[in-house]
Amino acid sequence: MNRANATLLNLAAVGCLAVFLWAAGRHLDGYKVQIINLIAVNIILALSLNLIYGFTGLFSLGHAGFMAIGAYVCAMLVLSPAQKEMLFILEPPIWPFSVVQAPFFVAVLLGGLGAAAFGVLIGFPVLRLGGDYLGIATLGFAEIIRVLANNLPRVTNGALGLKGIPAYANLWWNYAWCLLTLYCIVKLVRSNFGNALMAIRDDEVAAKSMGINVFKYKMISFTLGAFFAGVGGALLGNLLTTIDPKMFLFVLTFNVLMIVVTGGLGSLTGTVLAGIVITVLLEWLRFVENPISFGGYEIPGIPGMRMVVFSLVLLMIILFRREGIMGMREFSWKGFLRFFGRGGGAR
Amino acid sequence: MKNEAILQTRDLTMRFGGLTAVKDFNIAVPRGGMVGLIGPNGAGKTTCFNMITGFYSPTGGQVVFEGRDITGAAPHEVCKAGIARTFQNIRLFANETALQNVMIGAHLRQQTTWWHALLSLPGCLREEKALRAKALHLLEIVGLADHGHEKATSLPYGAQRRLEIARALATEPAFLLLDEPAAGMNPQETEHLMAFIRSIREQFKLSILLIEHDMKVVMGICEQIWVLDYGETIAVGSPEEIRSDAGVIEAYLGKESAANA
Ligand SMILES: Nc1ncnc2c1ncn2[C@@H]1O[C@H](COP(=O)(O)OP(=O)(O)OP(=O)(O)O)[C@@H](O)[C@H]1O
Ligand SMILES: [Mg+2]
Numbered sequence: 320m321n322r323a324n325a326t327l328l329n330l331a332a333v334g335c336l337a338v339f340l341w342a343a344g345r346h347l348d349g350y351k352v353q354i355i356n357l358i359a360v361n362i363i364l365a366l367s368l369n370l371i372y373g374f375t376g377l378f379s380l381g382h383a384g385f386m387a388i389g390a391y392v393c394a395m396l397v398l399s400p401a402q403k404e405m406l407f408i409l410e411p412p413i414w415p416f417s418v419v420q421a422p423f424f425v426a427v428l429l430g431g432l433g434a435a436a437f438g439v440l441i442g443f444p445v446l447r448l449g450g451d452y453l454g455i456a457t458l459g460f461a462e463i464i465r466v467l468a469n470n471l472p473r474v475t476n477g478a479l480g481l482k483g484i485p486a487y488a489n490l491w492w493n494y495a496w497c498l499l500t501l502y503c504i505v506k507l508v509r510s511n512f513g514n515a516l517m518a519i520r521d522d523e524v525a526a527k528s529m530g531i532n533v534f535k536y537k538m539i540s541f542t543l544g545a546f547f548a549g550v551g552g553a554l555l556g557n558l559l560t561t562i563d564p565k566m567f568l569f570v571l572t573f574n575v576l577m578i579v580v581t582g583g584l585g586s587l588t589g590t591v592l593a594g595i596v597i598t599v600l601l602e603w604l605r606f607v608e609n610p611i612s613f614g615g616y617e618i619p620g621i622p623g624m625r626m627v628v629f630s631l632v633l634l635m636i637i638l639f640r641r642e643g644i645m646g647m648r649e650f651s652w653k654g655f656l657r658f659f660g661r662g663g664g665a666r
Numbered sequence: 667m668k669n670e671a672i673l674q675t676r677d678l679t680m681r682f683g684g685l686t687a688v689k690d691f692n693i694a695v696p697r698g699g700m701v702g703l704i705g706p707n708g709a710g711k712t713t714c715f716n717m718i719t720g721f722y723s724p725t726g727g728q729v730v731f732e733g734r735d736i737t738g739a740a741p742h743e744v745c746k747a748g749i750a751r752t753f754q755n756i757r758l759f760a761n762e763t764a765l766q767n768v769m770i771g772a773h774l775r776q777q778t779t780w781w782h783a784l785l786s787l788p789g790c791l792r793e794e795k796a797l798r799a800k801a802l803h804l805l806e807i808v809g810l811a812d813h814g815h816e817k818a819t820s821l822p823y824g825a826q827r828r829l830e831i832a833r834a835l836a837t838e839p840a841f842l843l844l845d846e847p848a849a850g851m852n853p854q855e856t857e858h859l860m861a862f863i864r865s866i867r868e869q870f871k872l873s874i875l876l877i878e879h880d881m882k883v884v885m886g887i888c889e890q891i892w893v894l895d896y897g898e899t900i901a902v903g904s905p906e907e908i909r910s911d912a913g914v915i916e917a918y919l920g921k922e923s924a925a926n927a
Contacts, residue, residue, distance in 0.1 A: 503784055510783030511773050511794050518759045518770045525757040528719065530745035530774035530837050539780055585761070647761055 328652045333498065340490045352490065353558070354602050359493035360555050362594035363500045365578035366587060367547035372576075373584035374508050375540040376520030377446070378454040382575050384461030385545045386552025387468055387567040388437055389430035391475055393553030394484045394562055396426035402483065406476055413473040423487040427496065427553040434549025437464075438542040446537045461572060468564040480563025481556075488557035496554060500547050505587060507543070516540055517585070570626065574601070577633050583643030588650040593643070597629075604628055672697040672732060672841055672873045673718070673749075679726035680713050680897075687713045688897045691727070693875075695841070700867060700874045702888035704881075704908075706917065709894040711877045712754055715843050719751050720744040731841070746774060750839035752830045754846050754877070758818040764829050765814035768801035771836030801836060807866070808832040824855045828862070835870060844876040848883050856880060860887050885909065893917070 445456040518526040582589030604625035671694040678691040688710040720741040782790035808828040893901040895917040
């Protein structure tokens with residue numbers, strides 16, 4: 320399999336995806352299209368967490384915080400000054416948000432950059448911490464962001480949140496960002512820089528002895544992860560057209576973490592597969608929260624039940640298949656063709 | 667300058683709370699020299715390595731490398747200055763292949779970085795191709811050319827030791843620290859290892875400091891030997907001098923022969 324052939328196959332795959340999206344947009348109902356949109360966003364979020372946790376070994380639980388920053392920055396930029404004036408009934412929005420409006424692409428980009436800036440800011444103190452401490456510190460960061468969102472009415476409109484965000488995030492935008500994220504992260508982890516990140520994950524002491532500036536590399540990985548988490552948050556806010564501080568609870572981070580762990584820490588293929596499966600399941604499992612009538616009996620719905628189911632599934636994965644769906648393996652066209660060649664070949 | 671030392675320590679001391687692991691350690695490794703550091707278990711040998719390579723900040727004294735004071739420098743800076751090491755208990759990157767392990771070593775001298783890779787700049791692709799070739803060449807030198815795509819930890823023990831050396835060589839060091847390279851090897855493997863260390867020293871113009879328990883290795887390849895016991899330097903000299911030193915025999919060889927008897 321030479322590079323030119325692989326590139327052709329990649330382009331063909333992107334073409335197939337485009338046809339699928341076009342058909343989906345035309346023939347599927349709004350609810351199904353929404354799920355397909357959510358898949359793209361969840362894949363972006365999970366890829367970014369996999370870069371941080373799966374490839375660099377940084378146990379970060381701050382994703383909801385980065386997503387909130389991305390979502391608020393993006394929403395405040397795509398809303399027109401007039402709309403913002405209408406929304407902010409208690410206090411007027413702060414400058415420059417009170418006067419600017421940006422195109423969607425720029426707003427998402429700035430959402431990501433905003434999250435990345437916070438990544439640098441908190442990375443400096445917390446990336447010197449190891450393991451569990453890092454988890455706790457980043458979790459605290461996400462909570463602080465949420466509390467700030469509640470208490471900075473001139474930036475976020477406080478607990479009221481932002482409503483009526485113009486819904487630009489259609490299938491095309493979401494999947495374009497999803498492919499861009501995938502492309503960037505594949506390029507990174509396949510390069511020798513990616514090898515250095517994995518070296519830090521596997522043995523920090525040995526990585527230092529190889530001349531790797533461990534702190535700097537952790538910062539880069541964490542900041543890039545924060546950037547894509549911000550992008551994901553921006554798209555999500557736009558997709559839902561409403562954001563408020565309650566949306567960015569820990570459960571959001573938990574969902575992303577679940578995708579990463581299910582797919583396999585350190586496998587991008589696994590993340591993509593798990594992103595699809597878990598997003599669909601999360602929606603499908605809503606039925607367990609609704610009342611079900613079964614042979615004349617009425618079983619009342621239990622709110623939060625699907626999270627119980629998912630937590631149990633996650634527990635099972637951690638207990639019985641810790642490497643997730645893919646382990647650290649990745650998809651390659653060579654392996655793909657070999658697999659089907661063997662399956663279909665007459666031998 | 668003739669006989670100039672590439673590495674020198676001055677009264678290097680390391681205390682852990684009440685325990686003085688190393689006291690007033692003075693060593694001078696001549697450029698191109700092969701020097702041994704021996705001593706009974708817990709004598710403080712690995713601690714010396716950790717102080718030289720920046721993993722411990724010495725509580726006293728100085729480390730001078732190529733005339734530059736590197737005391738207290740971070741491990742990655744020490745490596746960049748040209749000092750590479752191996753570990754007593756092998757520390758390979760477990761989830762990576764043998765080739766990736768060596769490429770990680772070569773990363774230190776790489777010019778292009780993450781955003782070059784992100785943009786697929788031709789210069790970056792070219793450099794990574796060259797690094798891969800360099801890593802393959804190093805694998806060939808340590809006799810692992812056919813195992814490049816195997817997971818590092820799936821290799822046999824002796825091969826893992828050699829892979830660790832290849833990885834250290836990839837950082838292009840001038841000075842190599844080997845912590846018990848022959849540990850766990852059978853006599854035949856040890857024999858090969860000695861020849862191998864000699865050959866890389868010639869080929870890469872290295873100065874080498876090695877810790878070793880196997881007396882045959884130390885006496886066989888080192889030109890000068892430092893002996894530690896309870897953190898104190900009890901003898902310095904040529905293999906012949908060390909062999910006949912009464913203090914050393916008592917502290918180290920004596921114990922060993924007593925144990926063997
Ligand atoms: N980080 C540390 N904290 C506390 N004590 C330490 C530390 N590192 C080493 N020591 C102590 O310093 C002493 C010397 O240890 P060191 O590992 O240098 O010995 P060594 O000569 O390498 O022994 P061996 O032949 O067993 O490898 C030991 O008593 C050890 O317990
Ligand atoms: Mg030791």
